[in-house]
Each structure stands twice: as structure tokens, then as C-alpha cells.
Amino acid sequence: MAFEGLTERLQKAMEKLRRKPKVTEADLRETMREIRLALLEADVNFKVVKDFVKTVREKAAGAEVLKGLNPAQQIVKIVNEELTKLMGEEAVPLNKAKHIPTVIMMVGLQGAGKTTTAGKLALRLKNEDHARPLFIAADVYRPAAITQLQQVASKIDVPVFEKGTDVDPVEIVREGMEVAKKNHNDYVIIDTAGRLQIDEQLMDELANIKKLVNPNEILLVIDSMTGQNAVNTAEGFDDKLDITGVVLTKLDGDTRGGAAMSIRAVTGKPIKFVGEGEKMEDLDVFHPDRMASRILGMGDMMTLIEKAQKNFDEEQAQETMDKMRENTFDYNDFLAQLDQVTKMGPIENIIKMMPGMANNPALKNINIDPKQFAHIKAIILSMTPEERENPDLMNPSRRRRLAAGAGRPIVEVNRMIKQFNQMKKMMKQVTNGNMSGMQNMFGGQMPGGKMGQMAMNRMARKMKKDKAKRIKKLRKLRKKRK
Known part of the structure; x- marks a missing residue:
């Protein structure tokens, strides 16, 4: 996951401060040194690191910080x-x-992920704005570039305008724009050519396309794993084209974070989207405050909540919460929830969005095999309808039958049932506004200390606040059905 090394280094530096009853100037200097080394190791631009450390030191060196209450938290x-x-x-x-x-x-x-990102962006526009986008295939040089765009487009049902590889890209864009106006497309996404490195011929072509269509957005797609080279690339494209924004891809990979933390400071151009997965749905708006929180190991509860809201059916979620509150949650509900949770992305990434969990030793190098979910589904589907509706029926003989039916060891069946019961108990407490369920899950202590406690409390307040809205919407839906 992105920033793991940086997060670990920064958390260690901050933890040293938290353990001290009083923070001295020497402690502050040592912490700033560790922060500087952590940022440089993350491949952040040297000048950016220098300015950042200087600003933090000046703000933290004030007497009101070092002599005040909880100086470590203030820093x-x-x-x-x-x-x-x-x-x-x-x-x-x-x-x-x-x-x-x-x-x-x-x-x-080339290789940054332009075509795939174009597809992800088109799908996002379709889902969120109910837009009717059109692709224009303007890359006539890379082998199979047009075919790749057509394959991406077919997955999300978006038309592609192309004229093959023997027509000038500027002419292709000109004709494509006429088609878009004729068909009243809301968005036109132009997939342009790339190179292994910036050259004059490429830039002239892109400049001519820009002059022709006067685009509202020129989005530079950058592979975040390239580190400081990404900043050099951004500067090169910005000098020639005056880009309007950046999209960082492969942020879910083994990236050190240097690109994300340097590009805005060096070019002044915003990062607008980040790609954090291979699925077409894996394109998220870039929120600097949330990313900063993740880098410091404080989690990212807002993104987690948004992912849940996007992937969970609201009416079904309300019914599930009611069942948990009334203690009637069964294996049918568990199966439905399992399907919806897996849509949110890799479970290890979801867990690490929770405050304090990014570098939790118990979760170090966690990698949850998707097959585990398939095994759980197989066990549940081996139950009779009566057993799914009444979890208390799971006696030893029934468990042995389930193990044989699902082709899984009996110990795995017992573990799944135990986890189901624990989750059912914890979620009943959470839905009633009692966060002790969450505390018990983490051994009596909220993840992330005070920051974690505050984030969890915010989540609980949001759940309560949204409850009335969900009930109102549910009643409207039921009324319409009648």
C-alpha cells in the first residue's frame, strides 16, 4: 500500500515525542531530522523537503508550542x-x-496508464453525472493502442471515434469533435499518444490538438512509482502544454509517495485523481487532507465512509442495521454484506484506512486472499435455508456436515461461525451508538489513540445523523412500492 515506509518512519518519530513528558529544542531538532530523512527516502523533491522542514520547525519552535499542554500533539x-x-x-x-x-x-x-485512466474517468462521469462521454482515439503510433481503447470502452459501454492509424491525429480529433457535437455527448475524452520520454515531435502534436479544441482539462497521467522522475515529467509537459491537473496511477503499489508530495509544490498544478487498483471503479478524487492523515497513520475514515455509501445499497443497509439492533441478523444477511464489502476493494486496504491501523504490527504485511471469502461463501451456501435463518442451530453434527459439503476443514467452519458471532455482537453495539464494541475489537483500546477515538466518534455521530435520513428515504421507497 502507498506510503507504508513513510508512514512507519513518521509514526516512529512522533511516537518518540509522545513518550516524552516535556519536549525540548533538542527533541524538536531530532524529530525534524528524522522527518527530513523520511521524506528524502520517500523520494520527495529535495527543495520541497527543505522548505517543508523549515516551515514545520519555525511553527513548532514557538514557546507556546513547546511549553504548552501536549506539545507532541501540537507538533x-x-x-x-x-x-x-x-x-x-x-x-x-x-x-x-x-x-x-x-x-x-x-x-x-507510455506505460503511465493513460488509456485505462481514461476509461476509469469515463465510468466515473457516467455513474456520478449520468454523462454520455465519447472517446477519441488519437494515439496512432503505439501498436494496438486503438484496440486497447476499444476494449476499455466496451467494458463500460462508451463509444470510440477512430480513423485507424494512417490519419493525422489532429484531423482525427477534428472529425471526432464534430461527431460529439452531432450526438450531443457531454464529455469528449481524447486519448493522445505517449513516448518513452518527452520529445519535440510529441509536444508539437499535442500543442496542435490543444490549439484546435481548446480543452477544458489537460490531465497529465503519471505513474506514481517513478518518484522524482514524475516531477520532471510534470514540469516538461506543463512547460509545453500548461496542464490543468495531474492523475497519479498505481498508488496502491509499492510507491514511496514522492510524486504525490512533490508535484503540487513544484508545478503548482493540482492532483485531481488517484488510481488505487486495477478495476475500472478504482479512480478516486484526491483529497490532500485525507492523504496527509493517511501518511501520518491517522487513517482515512471519510474515504472509507464514502466507499461504503457508494457500494452499499441504502435500503438493504438500513434493513441490516435494524436486524443487528434487533439481534435477528442471520447468515443470509452476512452473505449479502460479504458481497458488498468485497466490492469496496482489497480488505487489507480498507482496514488500513482505519485510524492507527496503517502500521499496526498485527497487520504488518497483511494480505487477505480473496479465496478466503469464496470459502466462507461455500460454507454458508452449504447450509439449509433453516440454518441460514437461525444461526443458533449450528450444533457439532451440523458443522461436520457443512465442512463435508463445502470441502473445507471443520476448524475453518468453526472459525467462520465464531467470527460471525463476534461481528454480530460488535455491530449490535455500534448500531446502538455504543463504541465499546469497536474498543473490544481492538483489545480495549481505540486504534490511533486520541486521534482514533475522535475519528470513531465522528463516525458514530455520522451514523446517528444519517439514520433519520435513511429511515425517511426507506419509508418513501416503501410508499412508492405500495
Whole structure:
């Protein structure tokens, strides 16, 4: 997962401060040194690191911080604020045209993931804006580039305008724009050519396309695993094209984070989206404050909640919460929830969004095999309808029959039933607003200390606040059905 090394180093530096009853100037210097080394190891631009450390030191060196209550927490707060500023402070939305179509140019080097990102963006626009996008295949050089775009487009049911590989890309874009206007497409996404490195011929072509269509967005797609080279690439494209934003891909890989933390500071251009997975749904808006929180190991509860809201059926979620509260949650409900949770992405990534869990020793190098979920489903599907509706029926003989039916060891069946009962008990407490269920899950202590406690409390308040809205919406749905 992204930033693991950086997060671990920063957390260790902060933990040393927290253990001290009083923070001295010497302690602050030592912490700043460790932060500087951590950022440099993460491949953050040297000048960016120098300016960042200087700003944090100046703000933290004040007498009101070092002599005040909880100086360590105040320094963590300063680091968090400065990290957020470094990456842009707030999310920046897509620029939209006053009249359709909104034109988006996707640019970048070969291998950065331009075509796949174009598909992810189109799907996001379809799902969230109910848009009707059109792709223009303007990469006539890379072998099978047009075929790849067509394959991506077919997965998400978006049309592609192409004229083969023997037509000038500028002419292809010109004709594609006419088709978009004729068909009233809301968005036009131009998949341009890339190179292994920036060259004059590529830039001239891109500049000519820009001059022709005057795009609302020129999004530079960058492989986040390239570190500081990503910053050099961004500067090169920005000098020639005046890009409007950046999309970072492969942020779920073994990336050190240097690109994400350097690009905005060096180019002044915002990171608008990040790709954190291989599925077409794996494109998220970049929130600097949430990323800073993740880097410091405080989790990312807002993104976790948004993922849940996006992937969970609201009516079904309300019914599930009611069942948990009434203690009637059964294996049919568990199976439905399991299907929805797996849609949110790798479970290890979801867990690490929880405060304090990013570098929890118990979760170090955690890798949950998707086959485990298939095994759980096999066990549940081996139950009779009566057993699924009444979990208390699971006596030893029934468990042995389930193990034989699912082809799994009896110990695995027992473990699944135990986990189901624990989850059922914990979620009943949480849905009633009692966060002790969450505390018990983590051995009596909230993850992430005070920060974790605050995040969990925010989540509980949000759940209570949303409850009335869900019930109101559910009643409307039921009324419509009648």
C-alpha cells in the first residue's frame, strides 16, 4: 500500500515525542531530522523537503508550542497541516464547459496508464453525472493502442471515434469533435499518444490538438512509482502544454509517495485523481487532507465512509442495521454484506484506512486472499435455508456436515461461525451508538489513540445523523412500492 515506509518512519518519530513528558529544542531538532530523512527516502523533491522542514520547525519552535499542554500533539497537528498544504489543501474538481461537450485531453508518457485512466474517468462521469462521454482515439503510433481503447470502452459501454492509424491525429480529433457535437455527448475524452520520454515531435502534436479544441482539462497521467522522475515529467509537459491537473496511477503499489508530495509544490498544478487498483471503479478524487492523515497513520475514515455509501445499497443497509439492533441478523444477511464489502476493494486496504491501523504490527504485511471469502461463501451456501435463518442451530453434527459439503476443514467452519458471532455482537453495539464494541475489537483500546477515538466518534455521530435520513428515504421507497 502507498506510503507504508513513510508512514512507519513518521509514526516512529512522533511516537518518540509522545513518550516524552516535556519536549525540548533538542527533541524538536531530532524529530525534524528524522522527518527530513523520511521524506528524502520517500523520494520527495529535495527543495520541497527543505522548505517543508523549515516551515514545520519555525511553527513548532514557538514557546507556546513547546511549553504548552501536549506539545507532541501540537507538533503532530502542525505536521499534518503542512503536509495538507504541501499537497494542495483541498480537492480540485474537474473544469467543465459552459456548453457541452467538456473536452478532456489525457496526456503522459507510455506505460503511465493513460488509456485505462481514461476509461476509469469515463465510468466515473457516467455513474456520478449520468454523462454520455465519447472517446477519441488519437494515439496512432503505439501498436494496438486503438484496440486497447476499444476494449476499455466496451467494458463500460462508451463509444470510440477512430480513423485507424494512417490519419493525422489532429484531423482525427477534428472529425471526432464534430461527431460529439452531432450526438450531443457531454464529455469528449481524447486519448493522445505517449513516448518513452518527452520529445519535440510529441509536444508539437499535442500543442496542435490543444490549439484546435481548446480543452477544458489537460490531465497529465503519471505513474506514481517513478518518484522524482514524475516531477520532471510534470514540469516538461506543463512547460509545453500548461496542464490543468495531474492523475497519479498505481498508488496502491509499492510507491514511496514522492510524486504525490512533490508535484503540487513544484508545478503548482493540482492532483485531481488517484488510481488505487486495477478495476475500472478504482479512480478516486484526491483529497490532500485525507492523504496527509493517511501518511501520518491517522487513517482515512471519510474515504472509507464514502466507499461504503457508494457500494452499499441504502435500503438493504438500513434493513441490516435494524436486524443487528434487533439481534435477528442471520447468515443470509452476512452473505449479502460479504458481497458488498468485497466490492469496496482489497480488505487489507480498507482496514488500513482505519485510524492507527496503517502500521499496526498485527497487520504488518497483511494480505487477505480473496479465496478466503469464496470459502466462507461455500460454507454458508452449504447450509439449509433453516440454518441460514437461525444461526443458533449450528450444533457439532451440523458443522461436520457443512465442512463435508463445502470441502473445507471443520476448524475453518468453526472459525467462520465464531467470527460471525463476534461481528454480530460488535455491530449490535455500534448500531446502538455504543463504541465499546469497536474498543473490544481492538483489545480495549481505540486504534490511533486520541486521534482514533475522535475519528470513531465522528463516525458514530455520522451514523446517528444519517439514520433519520435513511429511515425517511426507506419509508418513501416503501410508499412508492405500495
